[in-house]
Amino acid sequence: MSAQETFFDNVFDVVASYETGFVGAYAPAPAQIEQFRMFIQEQGGTVDGRMACQQYGLENSGKGKLILAFMEILKLYKDSLPGPAQGRGDCVSHSSKNAALGTMCCEITAGKPDPISGKLEGAPDVSDAGRLAGVLSTEAIYNWRRHGGDGWSCVEAANVMLKESGLWLRKNYPEIDVDFTQYSARNAGIYGSRTPPESWLKIGREHLVQTATEVEDYDTLRDLLANGYCISSCGGESFSAERDEFGAARRTSKGWAHAMAYLAVDDRDIIKEKYDGDPLILVQNSWGQWNDGPRRIYKTEVDIPHGAFWARWSDIKNRYMIAFSGVNGWPPKKLKNYGAKGNI
Amino acid sequence: MKKLVLVAGALLLFSLLFPNGVQLPKPKPVVVVPVAPDVTPDSTIVKLLKDATAEDKARIVSIYEGMAYVLRRDVGARLNTTEKWAEFQANTLQLAVEQVGKYPGLDDAIESVFARSVGTDDVVSSTPENQQKLINACEIIIASAQ
Numbered sequence: 001m002s003a004q005e006t007f008f009d010n011v012f013d014v015v016a017s018y019e020t021g022f023v024g025a026y027a028p029a030p031a032q033i034e035q036f037r038m039f040i041q042e043q044g045g046t047v048d049g050r051m052a053c054q055q056y057g058l059e060n061s062g063k064g065k066l067i068l069a070f071m072e073i074l075k076l077y078k079d080s081l082p083g084p085a086q087g088r089g090d091c092v093s094h095s096s097k098n099a100a101l102g103t104m105c106c107e108i109t110a111g112k113p114d115p116i117s118g119k120l121e122g123a124p125d126v127s128d129a130g131r132l133a134g135v136l137s138t139e140a141i142y143n144w145r146r147h148g149g150d151g152w153s154c155v156e157a158a159n160v161m162l163k164e165s166g167l168w169l170r171k172n173y174p175e176i177d178v179d180f181t182q183y184s185a186r187n188a189g190i191y192g193s194r195t196p197p198e199s200w201l202k203i204g205r206e207h208l209v210q211t212a213t214e215v216e217d218y219d220t221l222r223d224l225l226a227n228g229y230c231i232s233s234c235g236g237e238s239f240s241a242e243r244d245e246f247g248a249a250r251r252t253s254k255g256w257a258h259a260m261a262y263l264a265v266d267d268r269d270i271i272k273e274k275y276d277g278d279p280l281i282l283v284q285n286s287w288g289q290w291n292d293g294p295r296r297i298y299k300t301e302v303d304i305p306h307g308a309f310w311a312r313w314s315d316i317k318n319r320y321m322i323a324f325s326g327v328n329g330w331p332p333k334k335l336k337n338y339g340a341k342g343n344i
Numbered sequence: 345m346k347k348l349v350l351v352a353g354a355l356l357l358f359s360l361l362f363p364n365g366v367q368l369p370k371p372k373p374v375v376v377v378p379v380a381p382d383v384t385p386d387s388t389i390v391k392l393l394k395d396a397t398a399e400d401k402a403r404i405v406s407i408y409e410g411m412a413y414v415l416r417r418d419v420g421a422r423l424n425t426t427e428k429w430a431e432f433q434a435n436t437l438q439l440a441v442e443q444v445g446k447y448p449g450l451d452d453a454i455e456s457v458f459a460r461s462v463g464t465d466d467v468v469s470s471t472p473e474n475q476q477k478l479i480n481a482c483e484i485i486i487a488s489a490q
Binding site: 339 | 433436437465467
């Protein structure tokens with residue numbers, strides 16, 4: 001953690017800072033992990049992702065498949081990825097937001113009714129500016145980090161999104177006198193060691209993440225993503241800014257104390273053959289268009305989002321991973337009509 | 345050796361007696377007669393189509409039979425919400441109907457049948473129950489146009 005606030009001028013500054021020891025993501029205190037696990041259990045959730053997959057019959061549902069959860073985000077909100085580049089050390093809130101957005105969009109496009117309300121949730125409207133800035137606010141999460149510097153842990157962010165500040169649409173919030181339409185690194189630090197007031201809590205609790213699970217093995221990661229549960233990860237691994245011919249980036253030795261979201265997985269045999277048996281996981285970074293190289297997914301007509309890259313499972317397996325397995329979304333959309341009006 | 349000659353002889357005799365093989369009795373095909381659903385026609389649609397040509401009525405019946413067939417085949421896979429259904433119905437009608445508005449009020453009457461059958465104007469998912477409600481609505485329209 002950095003005790004001082006750290007702002008970045010541009011994408012080169014972000015990359016250079018992370019590559020020279022800036023700590024955007026750190027390991028949480030055991031008490032924080034315990035708090036997270038207790039809360040999930042109290043809510044009737046399952047902390048262990050593998051157990052959750054067994055419990056809900058998700059095992060092997062993604063086996064051998066190419067799973068593109070990010071497509072569901074782009075179906076509803078075109079060009080919303082990669083979203084704005086970080087302007088400070090708030091990667092954890094970007095990673096958490098991207099994972100929650102993925103889960104939210106997958107729930108909507110799958111047409112699954114909300115497990116609590118039983119209603120089908122709709123895709124909330126967001127302005128073009130808000131869409132291009134990533135649909136959901138990261139600042140509304142990061143203001144709850146409870147210290148005055150920069151850097152956070154994935155588990156603390158999950159605790160906040162489960163209890164205090166979930167999904168905020170990118171728009172103006174006159175009731176708290178903050179406009180979250182555009183990303184602002186300054187707005188991410190309105191509060192720090194002092195937590196946001198009741199007025200923030202009231203809005204933040206309207207769309208909380210409903211439950212989350214820890215992910216410790218590849219099969220669980222694959223099967224959760226196959227069912228639309230996207231993942232936020234924290235760790236020390238760093239990757240090349242050049243993607244290879246299949247869009248994958250090799251791991252480098254510099255190391256980043258960083259958080260990044262996982263929004264797809266490629267478990268196809270044709271891919272595993274190319275990477276010594278390793279499947280690939282799509283890592284969505286939060287540095288804007290920071291990397292180069294081919295984006296086309298092998299044997300498809302689909303491109304991965306800008307700023308993303310495929311990573312081998314063996315390169316990311318030691319990261320701390322949390323899947324967001326449900327969000328309290330927005331009310332159902334109203335039908336304009338059933339399709340006959342004006343057509344017969 | 346003697347046994348082998350006997351078997352060969354039997355086979356030769358059989359082939360001479362039945363040069364076209366033996367006609368085994370075929371099972372009678374099971375004819376499934378579709379049971380007409382107990383559908384009450386919509387009085388507004390019936391009234392609107394009272395003077396419609398036989399060709400137009402047949403076209404409406406054919407369109408909604410087709411859409412009901414697609415709903416049954418889809419089992420909620422593609423038409424997984426009522427919003428998707430609305431899009432599907434709009435696209436189908438745009439392609440199939442030559443003279444939009446020929447029977448003024450027919451579109452609203454059809455809308456009412458769907459709204460009553462599904463029971464909400466929220467976008468809802470195509471659970472088997474909701475899918476059946478959409479099929480029921482199609483059947484009411486078919487019955488009303490016959």
